[in-house]
Amino acid sequence: MTTDVIEQESHDSHDDHHDDSHGKMTGIKRWLYTTNHKDIGTLYLWFSFIMFLTGGAMAMVIRAELFQPGLQIVEPDFFNQLTTVHGLIMVFGAIMPAFTGFANWMIPMMIGAPDMALPRMNNWSFWILPFDFAILIGSFFMESGAPNFGWTFYAPLSTTYSNGSTAFFVFAVHIMGISSIMGAINIVVTIMNLRAPGMTYMKMPLFVWTFFITAYLLIAVMPVLAGVVTMLLTDTYFGTSFFDAAGGGDPVMFQHIFWFFGHPEVYIMILPAFGIVSTIIPAFSRKPLFGYASMVYATSSIALLSFIVWAHHMFTTGMPLFGELFFMYCTMLIAVPTGVKVFNWVATMWRGSLSFETPMLFSLAFVILFTIGGFSGLMLAMTPVDFQYHDTYFVVAHFHYVLVTGSLFSIFAGAYYWLPKWTGHMYSESLGKWHFWCSLISVNLLFFPMHFLGLAGMPRRIPDYALQFADFNKWVSIGGFAFGLSQLIFLVVVIKCIKGGEKAAAKPWDGAEGLEWTVASPAPYHTFSTPPKID
């Protein structure tokens, strides 16, 4: 391993020279014009963190309004705008770009490629995002306000009863869709064509596999989203009647098309998380991943099943009994491959020599808390009980467990794990642990009582509530503020780590596996200009 590092370093010094001859850009131009996968990965990660704080700030206002019953801080219409834009920002602005950032940084290094396959398109797919979200957030300052029809933008709320923000909203969704599709195409081409000689598909790290499958999901469903928002646009402004019953259309059809995109979208946000956790748990258990092949097949079958379960979001729209049974059983079937994954993670840890650095702590929390989110998902999958849970805080609790303690925690785990490789410095382990424990306690205080609120019948997306929900909501809000503030610790950790700290070795984690650890820390600007040899 040491010889590998030295060899790579000698390549790198050569590469640096190569760089100079091109005249490396400095200042803002370096970032605007960059086609380097590491720079673009960094841009994606910072962008997603800024969006995370923006969406989080909206959540703070929502929780402040819900701290006690009655209307205190914001008007109901503005509250609806906040819940809508919070959802859109967190899904399309925070979680998805963060994963694209990981893909950009790590996939070329993990498969021994010099860069992404389509570097110029890579630059473009990032740089349209800030403008896109400027449009979306800018709609708050329009006279009519931001979108207020929920992130699921059901017709006719977003057509007949829209506050006038539909055109801006559709434009924003189109741009973020184009960005995601370009990013996904880039990932697929990179993995198919740029693997180092000898790296067969079944030798790829599981991380790469999960991003490969996710990219295919994106390519398949983002165009459907583009289609449905286009129908929305023509219904609202050009007199078509796709979703307008008066003209022969059907508003329920909107939900079918939307969730045909929407359910695979859910897995777009969780499969990469599986990849990150499957990288970290073996490293800190000092054992190879248990059941690599079964992990690949489980991921693929989750992706395939995601196309035939969409209507479990719409049990209460009045479906024929056969439809309800079909979608119920298909949904429950997904628990099988997911169970395989959880089993494999636990089996990886079994009799391993475990250590509990921050990346491992976040991964362990992921396994436990994501499983809780999975179980509440199974409860929601049962048609008869879904009639009770539908549109209550139980649903809010469910998807925040899978998206916050699932996807977001895996992003934190991955960030801590690869920060030494990105910056060349070790992060502060004690601050990292503070971040973890503060987040863990507050996130459960934030989301766990929501289960009880939902079971007791509190509806979601409502700025006011009945008095009997007051105590739980107070606790939830306190948890929310604490969770929001805890994330500032992460910001401090990252900035400190970039500025300095203990020098990181090429492979700072003794149990880590993978080509990315054979190059120096920080990773040189160009890596693997000559492909490495894979045995």
Next chain:
Amino acid sequence: MNKGTEQKNIQSSNSKVVKKLVLIVFGMFGFGFALVPLYDVFCDITGLNGKTNGASVAYAADGIDTSRIITVQFISRTAQGIPWQFEPMEREVKVHPGEVKFVKFYAKNESNRDIIGQAVPSVSPGLAAAYFQKIECFCFTQQPLKGGEEVEMGLQFYVDPELSEDISTLTLSYTLYDVTGKVDS
């Protein structure tokens, strides 16, 4: 192989993959729109949403089944923003399967401007929708009413004798929409 040709090989295989993926993207965009007619077919087969026939059908039952009596209930509502009074003149009728029945609905434009209305039917339970056959219905056309004008609108229908034995009550619901601005399209 020197580095230049290797680079070219990678680029040409890259563009091959990109072309295929872009094709999938456009295909899926089209599929999104193909879901619209597919959904209608799906609704016809399953009776989802209680969609009934949109154009008039000829009577095609093999006689009247006098051994059964079906209660047909009528419900009407107006969509937000149409100032019409709109209701069935009979709340419910009892029919034998195969028997042709004629009922009337009453509508009055209570505003002082001209409005064009469109009624959209839906049958519950949804699985029975395919057996509720409309020979003539005011919902097949748009109904213009001048300010203050009133009208009686007819519906001629029969219930197909093939209707499942489990169903003894059908509910026909009409929602009336204001389509004044949309008539040209």
